[in-house]
Amino acid sequence: LKGYKLPPGGKVVRKLDKLYEGKAKIVYTTDQPGLLIQYFKDSATAFNGKKKGTIEGKGAANVRISAYLFEILEKAGIKTHYHRLLTEREMLIDRLEMIPLEAIVRNIAAGSLSERLGYEEGRRLKKPIVEFYYKRDDLGDPLLACQHVLELGLVDGVQFQQLRTLSLQVNDVLQPLFAERGLELVDFKLEFGFRDSEIILGDEISPDTCRLWDKKTGERLDKDRFRRDLRRVEEAYQEVLKRLASS
Numbered sequence: 001l002k003g004y005k006l007p008p009g010g011k012v013v014r015k016l017d018k019l020y021e022g023k024a025k026i027v028y029t030t031d032q033p034g035l036l037i038q039y040f041k042d043s044a045t046a047f048n049g050k051k052k053g054t055i056e057g058k059g060a061a062n063v064r065i066s067a068y069l070f071e072i073l074e075k076a077g078i079k080t081h082y083h084r085l086l087t088e089r090e091m092l093i094d095r096l097e098m099i100p101l102e103a104i105v106r107n108i109a110a111g112s113l114s115e116r117l118g119y120e121e122g123r124r125l126k127k128p129i130v131e132f133y134y135k136r137d138d139l140g141d142p143l144l145a146c147q148h149v150l151e152l153g154l155v156d157g158v159q160f161q162q163l164r165t166l167s168l169q170v171n172d173v174l175q176p177l178f179a180e181r182g183l184e185l186v187d188f189k190l191e192f193g194f195r196d197s198e199i200i201l202g203d204e205i206s207p208d209t210c211r212l213w214d215k216k217t218g219e220r221l222d223k224d225r226f227r228r229d230l231r232r233v234e235e236a237y238q239e240v241l242k243r244l245a246s247s
């Protein structure tokens with residue numbers, strides 16, 4: 001996790017207006033068109049915002065975890081919005097026209113998939129499943145079938161297949177990477193957007209958006225600790241960062 005200093009001769013980017021404040025991040029415009037700054041907060045929410053809290057140090061851990069994973073994905077040929085880290089909590093990204101979908105990739109049953117299929121948590125799936133949820137807080141972020149996505153006109157059929165393929169490619173990179181560090185990548189959420197007319201991976205990849213289980217102990221090292229009021233929530237985020245950094 002070294003080498004995030006400003007490149008020599010690299011332009012200084014100035015933060016301008018708040019574009020959007022979400023539950024975990026704030027997005028700012030900059031003086032460079034097409035570039036945004038993502039600021040990672042310590043606030044945490046769960047159950048569609050019904051549970052709220054603060055996880056000390058989460059933002060600083062998540063920005064570094066996300067940056068590290070985006071760099072690995074870029075090296076693997078997957079296009080992301082990531083440019084570089086700017087500060088302890090900020091990263092420079094491409095402005096995308098976000099697609100209001102959450103792509104969830106699942107390797108092991110947990111959460112709503114366990115409920116939907118009647119699978120016990122921890123049951124390995126025959127092969128990874130990709131699900132799409134509609135990002136609509138007012139509708140409770142419902143699960144969509146492919147035809148729903150096409151009916152909504154969020155993407156066309158070719159782009160839908162691209163979203164599936166990209167999501168599985170991300171899994172093919174991240175699952176072995178976490179495995180080498182003793183972590184089971186149970187499932188994770190991705191958000192994509194358009195840069196010109198190309199689909200690009202955006203948002204973040206962190207213990208807020210992944211389920212990560214210790215391979216030896218089964219201990220949960222992700223936001224489920226917060227959801228379930230388990231102790232040592234802060235430590236879980238630091239542990240994931242530590243395992244990625246020590247490589």
Ligand SMILES: Nc1ncnc2c1ncn2[C@@H]1O[C@H](COP(=O)(O)OP(=O)(O)OP(=O)(O)O)[C@@H](O)[C@H]1O
Nearest residue numbers: 022023024025027081093094095096098191202203
């Ligand atoms: N490259 C990008 N360009 C523009 N917007 C982005 C980009 N990457 C992520 N975003 C958006 O910025 C916001 C990040 O804030 P945050 O994740 O805290 O939102 P949130 O509380 O989860 O709410 P939301 O339901 O909108 O995601 C999200 O709406 C996300 O879709």
Ligand SMILES: [Mg+2]
Nearest residue numbers: 022023024203
């Ligand atoms: Mg979000």
